[in-house]
Amino acid sequence: MTTILRIFRKDLRHLWPHAGAVWILMALSAVLDPTYTVGGSLFGFNLLAGFALPLACWSLVIAVIHEEKLPGDRQYWLTRPYAWKQLLAAKGLFLAACINLPLFLWHVCACAAVGVPLWEHVPALLCRQFFFSAIYILPVAALASITRNLGQVVLTFLLTLVPLGLMESLVFARFRINWLGMEGYLIGAIAAIVVAGVVAILAIQYSRRATRLARLLAGALAAIILVVAYAGSRLAAGIPRGAGDSPIHFSLDQRAGRRSNILPSGARDVVTLDIPLTVEGLRSGVDLLQRHISLTIDSAGRTWKAQGGTEGSIHDFSDGTAWLTVFVPHFLVGPLGAARPSANVSGSAGFMAFGNRQLLPIPNDHSVVVPRIGVCKSGRDAAGAISLFCYTPDPRASVTIGTTRNRLNWIVPPGMVDTSIPTSSDFQPLMRFTSLLSYKSREEMGTTQLMIAAPQPAVEVHFDFPDVDLARYVVPAKR
């Protein structure tokens, strides 16, 4: 341990200007972060946290590894009386002390400054440190360990990593949509592969200085990451979303008197159907929000399938009822009033489920601590209107203003709720969510409350409605 500390102190003595630059840039980023500072500059922060700070961190990582260079045949340090494990541990200690620790302190201070309860969010902050290290620090450390100087690092970066990054952005962009719902697991898998691969590269280099083998391993690691990203995307596209069998059952609501409230599509060749449903098996207090739907309508020997999932929606769940709205081509229904044969409507829908509702007071003059979120406050925007906003390091619940779902003024919408591993890896510690609508005055807000709902296991429901008279459910063009 003494040897490790000696190497650590020597590196600190040599590289304090570099480490100082990282700390200054980190402090500037912390002070200028527009998420929580008044008048914070987005432009300045983006330049700092998106360009200068990563560059400074990478330079520090490279500099500390290159203090005792590994490839080549002129390594003075091989004659020194310490083991490779001690050297590697000292480098790890340096990076943890000079990059991870200040970053963690920034995140803790930012959370404390806005009033986010730390004890509840420590796991998320630690997860962030893991993913930050896996994505920002370790790959650069591996690159530094297999190169002789900074020039080689930059050249390797430009010749291999930039093309890979461009390929990832351009080629895999079309697959990334499939990551929805599985993003956390895929990023987690990639981070785990990076950590394992980099540890292997560093172990090989520090123990045997087998640079060629380590370089081969680095190339293989890059290829494996691309394959995992690609295969994961393809795999995710094929996996049915949500749970298998659901206790929830939909059937046609035959009761008279339910009136549709939706507006027709407006397109000339599209007919809007609004079909009332009865819902059984849905626990009280649980809201369903549709994530995807597949739909088939068989009518008079013609089959129509929803192509993109945007042609249909099951919505407005209330007291055991719901609505199925479908935008179908005109030929399926025909002119209004014409006698049409009955149709079979079948398909399946996947839902996000939210439950365990909790009501909290609106933050008027004081902030309100919101479980699974962090803290919510109110304030005036540039136009003088009152908005509500919530700060969170990792949103684990949806937040709405209002006690019912009839008037939806989202602060943290359900789609933004993190249901997977918290995989954020960037420098910015907090997210800020602002209410969709603002208020003219405190009086206009009245006695409303914040409604918090926690995500429940996703639900997949299959449905089959035989003998449906579609014409009965057509929403007229003009009411």
Next chain:
Amino acid sequence: MQEALRIFRKDVRHLWPRLIPLLVVAALMGTVECVPFVVNPLLETLRGLWLLCAAFLTVSVIQQEALPGHRQYWLTRPFHRGHLFLGKALFLAAFAALPILIVEAVSVLVNGMPLWRHTPLLLVSTLVFTGGACALAAALASVTESLSHFLWGFLSSIGLVIVGAVLESRSGLAGGWGGLEWIRNLSVGVVVVGAALTVLLLQYARRKTAASRAILGAAILFAAAAPFMGSWHGAWTLETRQSGGPIDASAAHMAFDPSGRNVPGFADAARSPGPGQAGINLPVLLAGIPEGHQVVCEGISARIDAPGAVFRSAGWTRQGGLYRAVSLEDPDVIPADGPYWEYVNVDAGFYEAVKNTPVHVHTTVALTLLGARKSVPLATREQNSSSTGDGKCQVMPGFFGRLLVTCAWLGRAPARSYVTAVLATNGQRFTSLISAGDRGPFPLNGSVWWRDTTLFGPPPPTHEMNLETWEAVAHFERDLDVPQVRLADYAARRITDLP
């Protein structure tokens, strides 16, 4: 020259792997540049990447014979430092500037534009972009001993510039020069590149590293402080003189309109006050706009004298001026004589103190006269693209059933460009602003193309779309003096003031 060529060949032999990324990125940029009427976000990424590769190559070639320090082997070699400098300049011209010149020339040719006519533009654009970037990187490389030192020097420099930008945004001056921003950018560029060239000459002639570092540091401090230097009105005066001076005093004159028109509501007003401010909408009558011309307001300065208090706007500001109360159109353009509004931002405390007291208001607005109107067919039923003199446009299906119109001009865009469509049935005219132009004499970002795009709601199919362009023909100022006015009668409404 022989020695310079030898050094050039030696550098190529040593640094050829570092040429590969730069040339590949230049080729990719060329591929994107050849389709100028498609706004491709990849171009900005490639441009950033090109700058990174060019800086890396510049540092590498300069530090082949590093200038600072006392262990320079090359000082003993039989060549003059002038030849060394020439060899380095030749290397950068051949591998940084020439590829960019070639790809831009190819993009001009591929798009059917005459190369000979645009040769000066190509040369200036390439020289400004590649020359500026390489001169800065070379100057920093010439005062540092290694790539690592260069990197930390670059980080310190960029840190200072970022702090300047942040302080600017906090002071509310961000983007304050609008169409005149090019004058400030060009001035800063001239000073910084001039300092970089001085440093290079000083280093290669005398190896005075301390003095060179001081010059470069001062230039970087100047660049960081640039947002706070100079005056908008000074740049405006410069542009006014450059354009041939002010026009006749009787043209486009303004008077207060006492008729008691209703103050525009929040939705119709082009501007509204920010936090700590109150907005005043003064009704004005504008007359004397020459036939076939229109006017754009560029800025305003105001002084309000009240009993016991005086308000002066903080110099000239673009947060106010003449406008017309039309939603979804180009509100800053005044198309003809008639009643309009003049918006003035005042301090909220001052407004509250004097709002019901008669005050004396004096404003001066800076105006640009637009003329030389041209209209060319943009799209018909048969074709969806057109050539517009020094530019090209294309009409494509866009989001939400609208049309995406993209135009690219060589060098600079006209002062105002609109997409227009007139219905054949009733003559109804649809207009959408596509570009508010670029006032600079040449592009600073290395691309010879200036691109702009707009989404156009398509009218019924019986139409022909046109591109209407206007050029700036004169710049001038007009005063408005209102001796007695009650500000509360003309207060601008905020969204929260809605009933």
